[in-house]
Amino acid sequence: MLLLSIGILMGVVMIAVASFGYSFMVAQTFEQIGRMDLLLAIMMAAASIIGFFTTIYKASGVLFGFKDYDLVMSLPIKTSHVVASRVLQLYLLNLFFTLMVMLPAGAVYAIKVNPEALYYLFFLMALWFIPLLPIIAASIIGALISWVSSRFKASRMISIILTFVVIIAVMIGSFRINGNEQVLTDMSTQLADMIFKLYPLAAMYVDAVCSYQMGSLLLFIMISVLTFVLFATVLGTRYKAIHTGLTTSHASSKYVMKPLAASSPFRALYKKELRRYMSSSIYVLNTSVGMVLLLVMSIALLFISSEKLGQLIEIPQLSNYLSKLAPLVVSLFITLSCTTSSSISLEGNNVWILKSSPVSKQTILLSKVAVNLTITMPISIVSCVMLMISLRTSWMESLLLLVIPLIYACYSALMGVIVNIKLPNLEWTSEVTVVKQSAAVLVSMLIGFISLVIPFGISLLLSHVNGNLILLGIGIIIMAVCSVMYRYIQTNGEQLFRAL
């Protein structure tokens, strides 16, 4: 546990340092044109966009998917207060990212501008309200999706599909804005104007913090708080109806015994696990968003050449890098889609069923790995074939593009299940706490990320060496790690599962 705490702390420090470095770099450009206020404007907009994106697909889960609903709703509390407490949970989740972006940016601004004492006061006061509006905007969309879905029989599936449609639409929309304006990295007043036009609260924020406008500060805080109260009150009136619609199963009393299909224990566990996966929208959205983005990106690259994409985002060497590093880029999306890192925790109170069953625990663990591979492998193969066409890769590059992500898929799934069995959380009331916030998910994400950053770094540092050779070496190493993990599950699975 101490090691875990140190690891998390180190991760936080690393993010803070990277964020500070980024702010410092961007600030140098703004310093030259004498518009340091733009630093805070852009960073505030960035924090808001992060808040919006990370909330949109978990809003429905946090607002409606918690096990102690009956207990909470039977207490003498107003429904709007229950809604408010759920939104505040989303707020706390996002506050971390806001602090990671804004605190370093604020420090850089203070170093460069040397502002009055009032700056620090206004900055710290406004800081806490930045995530509120983006979260509410995302929650409104989440609640609307839930409201629409709750009217259908397959409410969960509809909710998942609608959320993906919204995410892809917002992505395409923002891409088109950037593409048309061609200002993604051209940090200028044009960009600030666009931000202020699209998100007037950013202008208010800059006025308040950089120009010490008390009126703007009060208006910024008031708008954020009032929107929050209004949302909680309005959703409070429809809350029970939406929850009932989402959780009520369509029951009939007409079942007659039919012939049953018998399967092997592994196949039965696999089918059960796949059904578990599909039954939770937060689980699906959180672990398959990477694969959906990969698919969208691969399709987009069929229509936009990598050279054009490079021009668009002003990285002229992009097409070069992309064909060399595409296997690692695809693998990054795969490691983001690790379902196994929460699959044991999600057993929750049901874990007794598996623990008391006469099946080797290795079989149980491997069935969870198989479900993860079912989600990552087919999309990975389809995307890689599309990337082969769009990037016009050589036969060796094509082979690596196909094989390296598959090796990483095995690696990510095996690593996730081991991390989860070492760091289980079976006592949960909301799936969000397992899928989004559990130590196992964070640790496996961190390990997955490190496992890709190192090969990326090696490939970039050794650019004079044949890239295919480096990728081949990485593939062999990861395969060796996979076989070690597989063996570990075979020899220690029983004991680890018993200790749960």
Place this chain on the structure above:
Amino acid sequence: MLTIKHFSKSYKGGKKAVNDLNLVVEKGDIYGFIGHNGAGKTTTIRSVVGVLDFEEGDIEIDGISIKKDPVACKTVTAYIPDNPDLYDHLTGIQYLNFIGDLFSVSKADRESLIKKYSDAFQITASLGNMISSYSHGMKQKLAIISALIHKPKLLVLDEPFVGLDPKAAHVLKTIMADLCSNGSAIFFSTHVLDVAEKLCNKIAIIKAGQLITHGKTEEVKGDKSLEDVFLGLIDND
């Protein structure tokens, strides 16, 4: 059928939930395990069925140690916990079929036994519904059916009558008696002393992790009611 030898279980902080428990359940026994809340009944039961790990002592099922060969022990054991937490995302029939697969029950056996027991508990018509739509009692019935379809040699139940309607409770008692007359053994905890007195041929009473009495029901209760004996033992010291 079940031998518990010097079984002890401590929780974090060193508190002993069960201390040096010794118990033998033979074929044909319906063994009642009685004690107040927190006495150590559930801890013992969960250890017997391999859900809870333990360090001291040993538990043997059909002569096999649960520590040495847990899979072999679990193949002949069925367990019903005090709270039937089942997979909400499956339908009743999917759950029963899943358990049938895990215990490698033949297709013919599982079809006939599911029909037999779900008809007896009157939930056949609801088997196509999601478990999330089931009441507590229906979940309990489903858990009981899932325990019976693989014809266990040892049936371990933790408070099996909680949540059952009177008809279902009667059906369960009949099934328990039938199972034992066919050579299986049953070890179960209950707070319903009337049921224990009428149903069990053997009784064990546990208090604060210590077995305070056990043996044939008639010997344990003598000429008193089981309730009087239990209250007398629990209230002592």
